[in-house]
Amino acid sequence: MTKTIRIGTRDSELALWQAHTVQHQLQQLGYSTEIVAVKSTGDIILDKPLYELGITGIFTKTLDVAMISGQVDIAVHSMKDVPTALPKGIVQAAVLERANTVDILVHKGNLDFLTGNGTIATGSLRRQAQWLNKYPNHTVVDLRGNVNTRMQKLQESNWDGAVFAAAGLERINLKPEMFIDLDWMIPAPAQGAMMVVAMENDEFSLDALAQLNHIETEICTYIERQFLRTLEGGCTAPIGALAKYNEIEDTLHFQGVLFSLDGSQKFEINKTVDISEWKKLGYNAAQEILTNGGSVLMADIKLKLKK
Template sequence: MGTKPLRIGTRGSALALAQAHETRARLMQAHALPEEAFEIVVIKTSGDQIQDRPLSEVGGKGLFTKEIEEAMLDGRIDLAVHSSKDMPTVLPEGLILSAFLPREDVRDAFISPKAKRLQDLPQGAVVGSSSLRRQAMIKRLRPDIDVVMYRGNVQTRLRKLEEGVVDATLLAYAGLKRLGLSEVVTSLLEPEEFLPAVGQGAICIESRENDGETLRLLAAIHDPVTQIRLDAERAFLAVLDGSCRTPIGGLALLDGEKISFRGTVLKPDGSEVHSVERQGAVAEAAVIGREAGEALKAMAGPGFLTD
């Protein structure tokens, strides 16, 4: 490394900062470097500023990455740390996903002072969620409860829950673990009945394609297993939509040299659901994800993804 610190770009939420700090700690350990060899640069994104309406109405996932990617293309930062589930499937020219950290638990966490599980909530209970996938899956399992839009960072959502704004909420268990908040979880939703978002629980690192020195540093902390799983999941998402406008779940699992993939797409009100499963060789991860997406698209029929 040169004399200048490596600049790590991130959003400013507590979770985003925890992910940036984890990345820095792994780089420090891998290369025996001091903390001052790195600078964490906080960048405010459009997604952080828009709190009053669903992101699907104002541009989807790119709202959490656009300003950070501009800073990287301008040379103001050297790499960016993201939640993989926030990443659009198409990146700006010149930027690549250059590393994935080992994936955390992929499950969704149910949090409520009123019931032990989602199934146990009383009729007419109010559940807050900003995720179209979670909203649709909740409505599918419990059409008798009210699901409301619920934006804000993890701490804001937990505070609103404490204040009684809603009776329950769902959050990614991985994020709660990274924030040291596992104790707030009431119960966990298993992927068999509640498929996670594509990339849930995985931290990805984006950098410039031609920045050889940064790519060399990142190679030491890259987890190839997470990348293989994400190759399948992101290929699946790219076929279907890739933005935030459709409730989509997808999860790839590895068993030796085999990969298995499950994907699902729902109507926003949970009234209709289509699911697909595929297995194959690890080397075919992206092909398997793409084929699963095409199969689901054919199953759902024209209009399902655009209604």
């Protein structure tokens, strides 16, 4: 059987770049493709912080519905936006090779505020908590919208800077000259990676996408998302995770963090294990944090976010 694979995507510039990347790779393998763009709730409602919307997978839900209803065959996502539990009938079909995992601070040329009082913008609780942990005297304000919208809001504001994922800005050539790498900030689980999902009974699309899968990225993001899922974070708790493969030693290094919303509390774990232990690495790291006080903090975070 041959068919045209309909690729579902959000309609932002970055999402379309990701969809076109998958389209190009599939076409190089000889597949016929078509891109179908839809607008997600997360792109429409910009006047509320994400955690206040109370929806897990707000950027993926619209595409989930489009897949289940047969409007599209596959969907391309920034992997960090995808809930750790996929809807029934939808499966992870490919993880593309990871790009830059680093968060960056885009600023306006003057960094004096870093040693005094400053105002930083981000829509991420993870970034907010880590920033306040390092700069407790600063103010963090909410910033929503796609990357283009957020960059424009920063330029029109009196904020000192805003935090972005380097990968997103690099992919659409929007990374400005005035930025610094935040190499101390632990990224979101699966940051810099792209996931493609398909229906579990769609063997044609699954076979096609299996050829795009990057095994090292798949393993590392699995560990990070397992850590997130075990902490029961969803996208609303300040959780960071990064797994890296050391090819020379055949080992995995994992770093995971859980913060309080205001950044005053921090639980961190660093582990290096043999590659053979990858399947339980994220789970074991999360259990260690939960046992050592993380479970109390997670309960407190959930209570505060409900208010």
